[in-house]
Amino acid sequence: MTRPAVLVVPTYNEVENLAEVIARVHRSCPDVHVLVVDDASPDGTGELADRLASADERIAVVHRPGKAGLGAAYRHGFRVALESGYQVIGEMDADGSHQPEHLPRLFEALETADVVIGSRWVPGGAVVDWSWRRRALSRGGNRYVRLLLGIDVRDATAGFRLYRRDALHRLDLAAVQATGYVFQTELAWRAIRAGLRVVEVPIEFVDRKNGDSKMTTRVALESLVRITSWGLRTRFRRSPSSSVPGAGAPDRSHRP
DSSP: OOBOOEEEEEESSOTTTHHHHHHHHHHHOTTOEEEEEEOOOTTSHHHHHHHHHHHOTTEEEEEOSSOOOHHHHHHHHHHHHHHTTBSEEEEOOSSSOSOGGGHHHHHHHHTTOSEEEEESSSTTOEEESOOHHHHHHHHHHHHHHHHHHOOOOTTTTOOOEEEEHHHHHHTOGGGOOOOSTHHHHHHHHHHHHTTOEEEEEEOEEEOOSSSOOOOOHHHHHHHHHHHHHHHHHHHTTSOGGGTSOOOOOOEEEEOO
16 A cells, blocks of 8 residues: 655654654644654653554554664664555654754655755755764764765765655665664665665754753764774675675765
């Protein structure tokens, strides 16, 4: 059964933000569905999501037994969305940093792309309320990704995206290794390696107002280790296709 687009929104302790984020999604794109993937939030986020879903058929909830990482939550949500027949599957944070008002431009870009990334670091993109250290860390991390993995994606760590259904199938989600935030980088790399058309759309990223960031030293270390491993494996030609399916000329398109 063909169904409209869905946004997969992982949550862990986002009870202060979730309802407003979903309301903003539906004000911007009334036909878009939302799939909340809650990792047993102790603050009641899962229960709030259930109440929202009971009042709006455009909202569904998946409850997972515990916190197992952002990448694991997204893989679960993507699998549910694919099984449910959605043709466009997106992802965004529940903390308000990804502004739903940008969604119409992302959907417009998807008309000629396989994957669309809401990017902070292309011309026209911006971040709000970040320290210079955090800006430098994000920019430096993305430069490191471009250098090690050889992909011309300016914001490979971004988590505001849209995928066509067939694009997700080609990325072979079952083989994705990352469980933390580096999941975003791995999927961007896989998309380029698979020859998919990846387009970046500038967005304004706003730092969360409520709740605590989920970024930790362990998460950052996982990203560094995995990106270095993937990059060295590719450079030394140790069967990169074994970890990243598909190959093809990358499309390095950016949307102004």
